[in-house]
Amino acid sequence: MSPLDLPLGPGGEFDLIRAIAERLGPKGRHLGDDCALISVDGATLVLSTDMSIEGAHFQTGWLSDEEIGWRSAMGALSDLAAAGAECLGLLAAVSVPHQAQRDRVVAVMDGVGQAVAACGGAVLGGDLTAAPVWALAITVIGRASRPASRHGARPGDGLWVTGQLGGARAALAAWQDGREPAAGLRQAFARPAARIAAGQWLVQAGARAMMDLSDGLAGDAHHLANASGVALDVNLDVLPVAEGVAEEGARLGRAAVELAAEGGEDYELLAALPETFGASEAASFQSAVGLPITRVGDVRAGAGVVLHRAGATVELHGFDHFR
Amino acid sequence: MSPLDLPLGPGGEFDLIRAIAERLGPKGRHLGDDCALISVDGATLVLSTDMSIEGAHFQTGWLSDEEIGWRSAMGALSDLAAAGAECLGLLAAVSVPHQAQRDRVVAVMDGVGQAVAACGGAVLGGDLTAAPVWALAITVIGRASRPASRHGARPGDGLWVTGQLGGARAALAAWQDGREPAAGLRQAFARPAARIAAGQWLVQAGARAMMDLSDGLAGDAHHLANASGVALDVNLDVLPVAEGVAEEGARLGRAAVELAAEGGEDYELLAALPETFGASEAASFQSAVGLPITRVGDVRAGAGVVLHRAGATVELHGFDHFR
Numbered sequence: 001m002s003p004l005d006l007p008l009g010p011g012g013e014f015d016l017i018r019a020i021a022e023r024l025g026p027k028g029r030h031l032g033d034d035c036a037l038i039s040v041d042g043a044t045l046v047l048s049t050d051m052s053i054e055g056a057h058f059q060t061g062w063l064s065d066e067e068i069g070w071r072s073a074m075g076a077l078s079d080l081a082a083a084g085a086e087c088l089g090l091l092a093a094v095s096v097p098h099q100a101q102r103d104r105v106v107a108v109m110d111g112v113g114q115a116v117a118a119c120g121g122a123v124l125g126g127d128l129t130a131a132p133v134w135a136l137a138i139t140v141i142g143r144a145s146r147p148a149s150r151h152g153a154r155p156g157d158g159l160w161v162t163g164q165l166g167g168a169r170a171a172l173a174a175w176q177d178g179r180e181p182a183a184g185l186r187q188a189f190a191r192p193a194a195r196i197a198a199g200q201w202l203v204q205a206g207a208r209a210m211m212d213l214s215d216g217l218a219g220d221a222h223h224l225a226n227a228s229g230v231a232l233d234v235n236l237d238v239l240p241v242a243e244g245v246a247e248e249g250a251r252l253g254r255a256a257v258e259l260a261a262e263g264g265e266d267y268e269l270l271a272a273l274p275e276t277f278g279a280s281e282a283a284s285f286q287s288a289v290g291l292p293i294t295r296v297g298d299v300r301a302g303a304g305v306v307l308h309r310a311g312a313t314v315e316l317h318g319f320d321h322f323r
Numbered sequence: 324m325s326p327l328d329l330p331l332g333p334g335g336e337f338d339l340i341r342a343i344a345e346r347l348g349p350k351g352r353h354l355g356d357d358c359a360l361i362s363v364d365g366a367t368l369v370l371s372t373d374m375s376i377e378g379a380h381f382q383t384g385w386l387s388d389e390e391i392g393w394r395s396a397m398g399a400l401s402d403l404a405a406a407g408a409e410c411l412g413l414l415a416a417v418s419v420p421h422q423a424q425r426d427r428v429v430a431v432m433d434g435v436g437q438a439v440a441a442c443g444g445a446v447l448g449g450d451l452t453a454a455p456v457w458a459l460a461i462t463v464i465g466r467a468s469r470p471a472s473r474h475g476a477r478p479g480d481g482l483w484v485t486g487q488l489g490g491a492r493a494a495l496a497a498w499q500d501g502r503e504p505a506a507g508l509r510q511a512f513a514r515p516a517a518r519i520a521a522g523q524w525l526v527q528a529g530a531r532a533m534m535d536l537s538d539g540l541a542g543d544a545h546h547l548a549n550a551s552g553v554a555l556d557v558n559l560d561v562l563p564v565a566e567g568v569a570e571e572g573a574r575l576g577r578a579a580v581e582l583a584a585e586g587g588e589d590y591e592l593l594a595a596l597p598e599t600f601g602a603s604e605a606a607s608f609q610s611a612v613g614l615p616i617t618r619v620g621d622v623r624a625g626a627g628v629v630l631h632r633a634g635a636t637v638e639l640h641g642f643d644h645f646r
Contacts, residue, residue: 013451016425020432027436028446029412036447038411038464041364047447049462051416053454088361089352093374093460102339109343113350123351124359124370127460128336131376137416137450137460139372141361 014223032227033149034079034211035142045088046142048079054134062175065104067190069111069136075214076138077119077194078267082212083149084203085142087196089121092138095131112138119196146203150227153209153272159232159297160277162198162269162289165217166249166256167242169263173252182244192267198289202271205281209272216264217296218316221305224270231302236261236309240294261307262316272299337546355550356472357402357534358465368411369465371402377457385498388427390513392434392459398537399461400442400517401590405535406472407526408465410519412444415461418454435461442519469526473550476532476595482555482620483600485521485592485612488540489572489579490565492586496575505567515590521612525594528604532595539587540619541639544628547593554625559584559632563617584630585639595622 014032021031030036038045052072054060063071073090080087092112096105105128113123124141153159167188174181181189195212202210209228213220217234225232236257246256273281285293307314337355344354353359361368375395377383386394396413403410415435419428428451436446447464476482490511497504504512518535525533532551536543540557548555559580569579596604608616630637 016428016451019425019429023429023433024436024446026445027440030448031446033448036412036414038447040366040368040466043363043366045363045368047414047462047464048450049414049416049448049460050450051418051452051454051458051460053418053452053458056418056452056454089359091359091370091372091462093372093462095374095376095379095458102342105339106342106346110346113347117350122349123347123354124361125353125356125372127371127373128339129374129376129379131374131379131456131458133455135374135376135418135454135458135460137372137374137458137462139370139414139416139460139462141370143363 035083046083046085046144046147049139050076051137063190065107066111069108070115072136073112073115073138074192074194076140078212080140080142081195081199082210083147084199085144087119087121088141089124090116090140092126095129095135098130148203148210150211150224153228153230153299155301156275157272157299158295160271160293160295162293163291164240164242165266166245166260166263168265169259170245170248173248185244195269207271213268216262218261225305231300232305234297234307358406369406369408369467369470372462373399374460386513388430389434392431393438395459396435396438396461397515397517399463401535403463403465404518404522405533406470407522408467410442410444411464412447413439413463415449418452418458421453471526471533473534473547476551476553476622478624479598480595480622481618483594483616483618485616486614487563487565488589489568489583489586491588492582493568493571496571508567518592530594536591539585541584548628554623555628557620557630
């Protein structure tokens, strides 16, 4: 695809990516996708990079140093899951405040190492630099025979999500309210898991389009719809909501499904699967991968995303750094 | 090599890398090398990541936005040159201060795109995030049939450097003194070139060990000596010094060769070449690559680096973020 006609979704971040792609012309390729693809002697390598910065992505007071490393790495590894790729490893560029103790850097990298090892890879390299704030830029490298992307959903496909949503968002709400989140919610935020095995299984099962829910279903669904050139109907009433989200929602005066739809960073997968994928395939998925998978909507001809709740349509938004 | 017995040089940054490698154990591989190597179906991919942060690596007042992008990208691309790799492309994770205009982000990425295109690659992907400071994490991807590294220099080899040294350091001295550097010095700092063609040529010519001079010859020579398990004699009297460095040195009361030996970020290559590489091979290099190459020392059995100047030995240091 030419970078000049990227079918990106709305939002400040995507406007900016579009402006960059226009300026770069042929000097840029695949901009706006979750992953870069490189073909080397028959193999397709899948690469993605993600930056996490203190103050923007995490507060050092909420998480242990090991958790900061784990979470930053898993956020990047999740892009490999979205491509249905196996994980080869990652590179970590870390900036460390001048006054930080060395033990803290080692603990952050320990968390990064645990995360990539849990996905079957290793830390292959990195860069250390002293700077005013903590920043981790994680670049992941994977391999896929048929990498999935946001493109390819077709009218008639079912729209599915893995796991349960809203846990990370609810944990954030608790911290922002000055409370320690419940253990399960805290785990969802501090120790997310990239759905590597799930992504590979779903590609094998014929997934037409896939992405990870890093900015929340309400926002990310638009990106999949735009990339695939289709419309999506999402039924919020059936969203799989993580335990404990309802309680945090009640404190905010919000329904649990709203938090589940808006909350990013659960790193579950959103997949468009052929209509033939049904309850029995979902049971096979759960038995193979150990996660539930839930049909949350439909793909149809057209454009845009309609969120349905209790018979009406609702407006919700995902997270956008540049809104 | 086991990450537990990395033959790294001295210095705070390398102490920290060693501590990380020890903690990671088998979860880390090749830590401390310039590049990560991944073998895929017979091809060897070469990857490296580099973080540049406002205030630590550049001041936005000194450089245009395009130059910030160019320089950050070339610093990372230089690691591909050191491996003798061809350039496939790069991924750029960029954090942007909230108040920055969008045009500035596009200009930075334009510089990144120009740099990678000059090396024969393209921008393959990235990540944009809002954060308190400008930060660019560039991950480069290349390919080499026989990648060079810091390991492999042997007693009897000659030690050579490409191009001319000290220009970037002298530009920095001018800015720090509140003056605009001379055009050639400014160019060396703002528009360095990764020596991709030179690196490939030198691997073909039998280079035993190679690295890029990102932290200055006086410091980087230690890394090559330690990685290869050899001693190096460097003759500062013959260092190829860039035009204009002597003038800046005089203002600081320093000899030009001292600035050339201490100054990082010229991104020239340091190579150990077999004794058979001599004046006629150097002339072939210059004619093929368009750069001079100068023999600046010898590899011998032992450990450590001795810097010779006017018949005496001198002590100089390269740059270390964590000293």
